[in-house]
Amino acid sequence: MPNVETLRREGFAETVRTWLEENVPHRWRTERGALSEDESDEIRHEWDRQLFRGGLAGLSLPKEFGGQGLGVAEEVIFADLAGRAQAPDGLARIGRILTAPTLISHGTQYQLERYLPRILSGDEIWCQGFSEPDAGSDLAGVRCNAVKVDGGYRVTGRKIWTSFARLADRCLLLAQTDPAAPRHKNLTMFLLDMKQPGISISPIRQASGISHFAEVQFENVFVADDDRVANDGDGWKVAMTVLANERGGVEAASRYVELRADMDLLSQSIGHLPEYQRQLAELDTRVELIRWQTLKSIDFDPQSTVFFRSAAILKVSWSELLQEIAALGIETMNADTADHWRFQYLETRAASIYSGSNEIQRNIIAERILGLPR
Ligand SMILES: Cc1cc2nc3c(=O)[nH]c(=O)nc-3n(C[C@H](O)[C@H](O)[C@H](O)COP(=O)(O)OP(=O)(O)OC[C@H]3O[C@@H](n4cnc5c(N)ncnc54)[C@H](O)[C@@H]3O)c2cc1C
Structure with a gap:
């Protein structure tokens, strides 16, 4: 029963x-x-x-x-x-998947009351200002700086690959607040208003033709003390919460939406052809394994080692599967599906780079999960 x-x-x-x-x-x-x-x-x-x-x-x-x-x-x-x-x-995915749980873990009552309702209603779009030209995989190398002034900070610096920057109302911004402090202790997280003077956004055109992300320049931009997450110098700790959510269960579940939709489209268009049935069955099984592994990972506390391991493995699995499905899509496209697969083939190239590149995830799996020598 x-x-x-x-x-x-x-x-x-x-x-x-x-x-x-x-x-x-x-x-x-x-x-x-x-x-x-x-x-x-x-x-x-x-x-x-x-x-x-x-x-x-x-x-x-x-x-x-x-x-x-x-x-x-x-x-x-x-x-x-x-x-x-x-x-x-x-478009609210960064607010919902990254900002909201981060504020629940580290935010003040004011921040929860001010931001969560607008994130959930879809009224405010967020972007994530982490990567810089010289700080991508090496996130601890962030140089965009926030200088303490009366009532807040003044931010100056450059961010790159910022998804949704063109549309965003707020930015979850990682900045350096103490250049003299050691790595991992010199950063602070802010909730910065993107609709104010001093911010210039230059869209970057992707191979697929869209401009999903941009380069963002901050010139003496104000952010109030009330919009600092946790304490000065706690930015690395807060960033790790953001990244756990970026690679974790809800994110993987949302990627499964795209995987399932693409898999179904592929099955509808070539499922009747005997020569593809074996390949389709294998890809479909791997799509369902993502769902199964996601369900398993959510049984663990997001702070636990098991969750951390499973997030790294899931990230590599869903991103490579997205690319393989799109590759078969483009190989077998017809007049009805050509627009979709051309777009998807180019777009999914980025899946093995964003949310932490797969090379870095494989280093994590090898060194920190399997304990292999460096
Ligand atoms: C579509 C898309 C959207 C993005 N959206 C955002 C966003 O909204 N906000 C944001 O902050 N960032 C965003 N990013 C940036 C993303 O987080 C970075 O691209 C990623 O962290 C890699 O950093 P990088 O581009 O500087 O490459 P680099 O760090 O310069 O790496 C270049 C290559 O070298 C490899 N590499 C680097 N170090 C090592 C190592 N130690 N061992 C083995 N290989 C290594 C990498 O895997 C990569 O293949 C986005 C990226 C993409 C593609």
Whole structure:
């Protein structure tokens, strides 16, 4: 007999399935590969608001902070069904997946009350200002500096590869506050207002044709003391929470949306051809393994070593699978699917770089998980 928990999850899945059927935008389902960047942004932004109105934003965030108070298991159920329904991915992903849980771990009451409701409603878009021209994999080398002034800090420096910068209202910014302090103790995290003078944003055009990210220059930009996360010098610790969430269960669950949608598209277009059936079955099994491994990883505390190990392995697995599916898509594309696969093939090149490059993840797996010699 199914237990209460199984029945509750089945009830949740049924509600989500019905909601998705009624709400996934038709244009996204049928012609997303052919939409202009502005059209796509508009649909994705509206999707964030639809999720909020439908009571589906922040599923695993506590109710007291405006979330739905459910578990990460419900995030995975939602991701599974959203992927199968060809749903869009909202623009609020950095706010929801990175900023919100980081503020729950390290934020003040003021920050929780000020930012969480706007993140969940989809009204505020966030970007993540970590990488710099000389600090990507080596994040501890961040040089963008924040100098203490009366009531806050003045930020000057350059960030690069900043996704959503063009649209963002706020930036989760990692800056150097004490150049004399040792590495890992010289950084501080801020919640910086992106709509103020002194910020110039230069979009970077990707191979796929869109400008998903940008280079951002800060020139003496103010950020208040109230918008500093934790203490001066705690930036590295806060950044590690952000990265754990960036590679962890909810992020992997959201990537599963894209994997499932692409896998289904591929199966629909070439599933009837006997010569591809073995390859499709293998890829589909690996897509489902991502779901299974994500579900397993969420049983562990995000601070635990097991969660850390599983996040590094998941990151490598989902990114390479996205690329392999797109490669088969482009090899077998037809007039109906060509726009989608051309776009997806170029876009997924970046999956093995963002959220920590796969070379670095493999170093982590080798040295810190398997204990191999350096
Ligand atoms: C689509 C996309 C979106 C992004 N969005 C954001 C964002 O919103 N915010 C943000 O802050 N950043 C973002 N990034 C940046 C991303 O985090 C960095 O690109 C990534 O951390 C790698 O840093 P890098 O580009 O400086 O490469 P580098 O660190 O210069 O590395 C270059 C190459 O050398 C390899 N390498 C470096 N060190 C080692 C080592 N020790 N051992 C083995 N190999 C090594 C790397 O794996 C890589 O292949 C985004 C990147 C992409 C592609």
